[in-house]
Amino acid sequence: MAEDVDLKACQGALDDCCPPRGEHQLELQEEEKDINQSNSHHVDSPLSLEGYLQLLSSQVENMLEVNEKIQVNFLEDTQVATSSGGQDPSSSHDNINLTQTLQNSFSPPDAILLRTDYHTQLNSKPRHLQRQEFFPQSSSDVTNPESLFHGANLAGLFSAADLRNLTAHDDNFGDIKLMSLALEEGFGPVEVSQIYEEPCSDSGLSLSSHHSTTSYSVCCEDSVGYSSGVKSAPSYGLGAVGGHCQENIKHSHGAYPGDAECSTEAMLQQFLHNHTYNQMPTQAASTPEHHQQTWMKKSNEVKDRCHNSTATNRCRDECRAKALRIPFSVDEIVSMSVDSFNTMLAKNQLTETQISLLRDIRRRGKNKVAAQKCRKRKLNAILNLEEDVCNLQTQKESLKKEHSQCSKSINQIKQKLNNLYHDIFSRLRDDQGRPVNPCQYVIHCNSNGGIFIIPKHLAKSEQKQDKRAEAKVR
DNA sequence: TACTTCTGTCATCCC
DNA sequence: GGGGGATGACAGAAG
Secondary structure, rough: OOOOOHHHHHHHHHHHHHOOOOOHHHHHHHHHHHHHOOOOOOOOOOOOHHHHHHHHHHHHHHHHHHHHHHHHHHHHHHHHHHOOOOOOHEEEEHHHHHHHHHHHHHOHHHHHOOOOHHHHHHHHHOOOOOOOOOOOHHOOOOOOOHHHHHHHHHOOOOOOOOOOHOOOOOOOOOOOOOHHHHOOOOHHHHHHHHHHHOOOOOOOOOOOHHHHHHOOOOOOOOOOOOOOOOOHHHHHOOOOOHHHHOOOOOOOOOOOOOOHHHHHHHOOOOOOOOOOOOOOOOOOOOOOOHHHHHHHHHHHHHHHHHHHHHHHHHHHHHHHHHOOOOOOHHHHHOOOOHHHHHHHHOOOOOOHHHHHHHHHHHHHHHHHHHHHHHHHHHHHHHHHHHHHHHHHHHHHHHHHHHHHHHHHHHHHHHHHHHHHHHHHHHHHHHOOOOOOOOOOOOEEEOOOOEEEEEEEHHHHHHEEEEEHHHHHHO
16 A cells, blocks of 8 residues: 555655664664663664564554553452462462563563562461460560451350360369258158159250250259249259359268168259359450450459359269269269270179269260360451461452552553654654654554554455464464 | 340261 | 251340
């Protein structure tokens, strides 16, 4: 087309300001390297138009490639940060590649600009193994406010759990003779039997056949006294309160009514149903760690409470065992091995009731420990998830920051390329010596390496042809 | 008094 | 098939 402006036609004009190509072949190559490194495209540099165009083309390609990578990486990383759990940020190759790509594509200043303390930020907050050490005073190294917040709630719980394991069990069941309680309260054997008539559990002795709606509180009611109308077991004994075992002990100087086993069993139904035995002082768990004093105060309060109530439920089983003349403590029953337990059952000629009680005690004791372990595991899982959330939030913020910096660098490069583009056109002249309008013409590089100044509409059609050719090759 | 937390216990599932 | 561990659900005690 006549409007086409061949590059060669402009060569003369460019020769005025640019050295001939042949003389500066090596210089051009060096200049290209410099430009790639410094990203400074000064028109005044001794570059030929072809060199400029090649640089321009490569920079545009790089820019587009980098931009695409940034977009893809950012989207992927953002999705990873929001959807996947527990990925170690330090292993994020995408981020490394992104930074490297930008460093390779941009000049050192740009690369420096793109560098962030991303990895440093991530590594500065490793998944330190403090999940078993969540004492309030030990969490001061948590710098993330959110982490601090989350950790605070659960730290107390964990310290409680750990301290619970570290604390020795109390045995306050020394000389308890609770079988005499009812009798000491002035009840006759018949009344006792009536009072204690309560459907039994699977063992015939379990206190929870009616779940917790039924309480067993001869001890609790000792000061209240039983009226004759309170003879149906499920209706009395509300509120098995901790500490009543002390009351039991006070009234425990009588002998076992061993001659009436049915009454004995019935009496067992009356013992406290306090679920708080075996609690350790530090189980007042949910105190925020920054309230250490409050935490300690609450711990002491719970300690006092538990001290009174700890023995209560345990002594219930203990007392029941003693009531049935089982020569083993609750601890022994629970902690002994299966073989030992079975041997004990076999060697001691025990009644069905005694065996049932033993199995109940053992089952409850085992289950209690299992429940404690289960809750501890659950808290650990929650802590892990919270920590993962914090890490992913940090990673997301870092990626956002990096993306912002990349966008800035891309805009700067775009501006430089635009300036270079217009500078090139300002130097171009058509065959009549007139300036070439950059709005009507574009710089086009074909597949053979030729560089032309062609009208825009031709460039578009040629791009389509190139795409078709590439598609055919693929 | 309502709510929360902690704990024990039971029922159930799974190994 | 029984025993034991794990866990959800529930209830009571206490703050």
